[in-house]
Amino acid sequence: MTTQETIELFNKHVIGNYGRLPRVMVKGEGCYLWDADGNKILDMFPGWAVSGIGHCPPKVVAAVRRQVGELIHIDNTFYSEPQGRLAQMLSTRAFGGKCFFCNSGAEANEAALKLARLYTPKEKYKFITCEGSFHGRTFATVTATAQPKYHEGFLPLLPGFVYIPFNDVKALEAAFTDEVAAVLVEPIQGEGGINVAKPEFLQAIRRLCDEKGAVMILDEVQTGMGRTGKWFGYQHFAVEPDIITLAKTLGGGVAIGAMMAKPEIAACLVPGKHASTFGGNSLACAAAIATIETIEEGKLLQHAVDMGRYTQDKLRTLKEKHSVIDHVRGIGLMIGIQLTSPGAPIVSKCLEKGLRINCTHDTVIRFMPPMIVTKEQIDEAVSILDSVLSEV
Ligand SMILES: *Cc1c(COP(=O)(O)O)cnc(C)c1O
Numbered sequence: 001m002t003t004q005e006t007i008e009l010f011n012k013h014v015i016g017n018y019g020r021l022p023r024v025m026v027k028g029e030g031c032y033l034w035d036a037d038g039n040k041i042l043d044m045f046p047g048w049a050v051s052g053i054g055h056c057p058p059k060v061v062a063a064v065r066r067q068v069g070e071l072i073h074i075d076n077t078f079y080s081e082p083q084g085r086l087a088q089m090l091s092t093r094a095f096g097g098k099c100f101f102c103n104s105g106a107e108a109n110e111a112a113l114k115l116a117r118l119y120t121p122k123e124k125y126k127f128i129t130c131e132g133s134f135h136g137r138t139f140a141t142v143t144a145t146a147q148p149k150y151h152e153g154f155l156p157l158l159p160g161f162v163y164i165p166f167n168d169v170k171a172l173e174a175a176f177t178d179e180v181a182a183v184l185v186e187p188i189q190g191e192g193g194i195n196v197a198k199p200e201f202l203q204a205i206r207r208l209c210d211e212k213g214a215v216m217i218l219d220e221v222q223t224g225m226g227r228t229g230k231w232f233g234y235q236h237f238a239v240e241p242d243i244i245t246l247a248k249t250l251g252g253g254v255a256i257g258a259m260m261a262k263p264e265i266a267a268c269l270v271p272g273k274h275a276s277t278f279g280g281n282s283l284a285c286a287a288a289i290a291t292i293e294t295i296e297e298g299k300l301l302q303h304a305v306d307m308g309r310y311t312q313d314k315l316r317t318l319k320e321k322h323s324v325i326d327h328v329r330g331i332g333l334m335i336g337i338q339l340t341s342p343g344a345p346i347v348s349k350c351l352e353k354g355l356r357i358n359c360t361h362d363t364v365i366r367f368m369p370p371m372i373v374t375k376e377q378i379d380e381a382v383s384i385l386d387s388v389l390s391e392v
Contacts, residue, residue, distance in 0.1 A: 002034050021351065028055025031370050031377050033356065041351070044369045044381050045358040050224050052249030053294050054370035060252035063290035064283060073281040082285035089292050090260055093231045095240050097260035100269060101280030105221035105247035106136025108257035109184065111274055112243045113140055115261055116182035116215040118268040124181040124214065125159075130166040132192030132361075135184060135219055144184055147192070166192070167201045176208045182215040182243075183208075187233030193364040194329055194336025202239045209242070215265065217243040221257075222334070225249035226295050226371055229332035231307035236331060252291035256284035300371040307373050308332035314382045315367070322389040333373070337365040339376035346388055348375070355384040 001009075006024045010016075024036040031054055033041045045252075046055060053060075067082070074080045085097040100111050113127060127144060129135065135144040139158055142150050146163035162180075164171040166189060183205045189195040209216040219240040223233030225246065234241055242265055247257035261269075286363070293300065312328055315337060319325040326338040339346070343359035350357055358366040369378065 001036075005223055006036070014144075018228070021051065021348070023351075030054040030056075031373055039354065041354050042377060042381055042384070043356045044367055044373075045356055046368075046370050047248075047253065049227070050251075051253050052225060052227055052371055053252055053291060053298075053300065053367075054372045055253070057199040057252050057291070057294050057372075059294045059297075060254070060287050060290040064254065067283050067286035071282045073278070073283065075277065076275065076280065080280075080282050080285070082282045082289060083280040085283045086280075086288050086292075088287060090246070090258060093292075094244060094260055095262065097244070098263050098266040099155045100259045100261075100274070100276075101285070102257040102259070102285070103247075103255045103278050104136070104257045105219075105245065106138045106141045106257075107276060107279075108245035108247055108259045109135045109141045109144065109217075109219060110138055111259040111269075111276075112217045112245050112261070113144070113182065113184065114274055115243065115259070115265060115269055116217060118273060119215060119265045120181045120213065122349075123204050123304055124179055126162055126177065126179045126181060127160060127282075128162050128164060128172065128175050128180055128183045130185050130189070131163055132166050132189050132195060133184075133186060133219075134189070134191035134379045151347065153246060166195055169204045172201070172204055172208065176212060178212060179211060180214045182217050184217045185368070186219045186221075187220075187223050187237065188228065188331060188334055190334070190366075191360055193338075193361040194272075194334060194366060195328065197237065197329060199237045199239075202234070202237045206239045206241075215243060216241045217245070220244045223248045223300055225291070226301050227332055227334050227368065229301055229308060231301065232282045233331075250291065251287045252294065253283050253285055254287035256280075256288050258288075295371065298372065304332040304371050306372075307369070307375070308335065310375060311335060311367065311369070311378050314378060318382060318386055318389065324389060324392070333369055333371060335367040336360075337367060339363045339365065344391060346385075349388040349391065350384055353388065354383045355381050357381075357385070 003087045027034040033043045094292045131146045135141040143157040315328045343365045349361045
C-alpha cells in the first residue's frame, strides 16, 4: 500500500481525532523509525514517551514472544506469576506500595482518584489539581486536567475539582479545605511544557495532606520509569507520595498502566470497588518486567543523567546562536526548549530533515529521547535542529 492509499483508508474509516503528520510508519528500532517511503527518522520523542527505552527493545521483544506462546491473557479471576513479579519489582523501587494494573495513564489516574475517595471520609470529595496539568482524557481525568482547551464541549464536568496555579504554595493552602480528598499533581508537568515542581511545593502538599488526612497522588505517567535519571520523578524531591500512577514507558511499548498505593490505603480497594478486564494481563506484565530489566541491566538511569546533562549543555550552546531559544529546562532526559515564538514550523522542518521532536503549549519543544540514546545521536539531532533554527 502506498502512503497515499493508507491516508485515504484513514480518511474513509478512521475517526479524525488526531492531527496526523502525512507519514506512514512501518518499522522501529532503538532511536530510529522508518516510514513506508523508506525514510529513516531519528526519533527524539518516541511514542509520546511510550517507547522510552527505544523502539522494539530486544529484551521486551523476546519476553513478549515467549509469553505469547504460553498465555497471552488471563483474567483477574485467577493469579498469574508475571503480575505478581511485576508488582514486586515496582514496589521495591518505590515506597513499598501495592499495585493495581490497568492499560493506560488515564485509567491509572481514575483508579487513584477513586481510591482516594474510598480511603477518606465521605465528606471529603474534592480534588486539587494544577493549571497546566495533563492527567488523561476520560471524564474524571480530563476534569483533573486543568486546561480550559481540553474542557471545551464537555461542560458540566465532574464536580469537586479545584484548580490552583502550579508551584503556588499560597494558593494550595487557600484551596486546602477539609473537603479535600486528594491532591493530584505531576512532579514535572509534561504536556504542560516541562515545568519542574519546586521542592517546597511538593513538600507543602505532603504537609497539608498529613495535617488534613488527604491523599497525595503523583501522576508519574510521563516522569516514571527512569527518564529523569531516577525510577520515579518524586525521588528527586524530599517527599514520599501516598499513590503514584504509571503508564507510558512502563510496558516498553506494550499498553499497561499501574497505580501503586501505600498498603494501608490500598487496603480500601476490595472486590467490587474497581477493576479492569485487561489489567495486569500476562503479556503486558511480561513486557513491563523486561522493560525494568532492560533499564537495570543497561544502567539506563545513570545513562539518562549523563545524556540529559550532555543534551542540555548542547542545547544551551544552541541558545547562544539562536535568539528564538529563550531557555532550556528539565531533569535528565525530560527536556523542554522554551521558544519565544511558535514551535510547530520547527518541528515539521525537523521531520523533513529526518528528526522527530514534539512541540507542546505552542512554544515549548519537547526533547525526550529514548533512554538508550548515544552522544552521537544527540549530536546528530542537535545539528539538525541547529540547521532548522538557522532557516526559520
Ligand atoms: C500521557 C499522560 C497521561 C495519559 O495517559 P494515557 O495513557 O494517554 O491515558 C496522564 N498523565 C500524564 C502525566 C501523561 O503524560
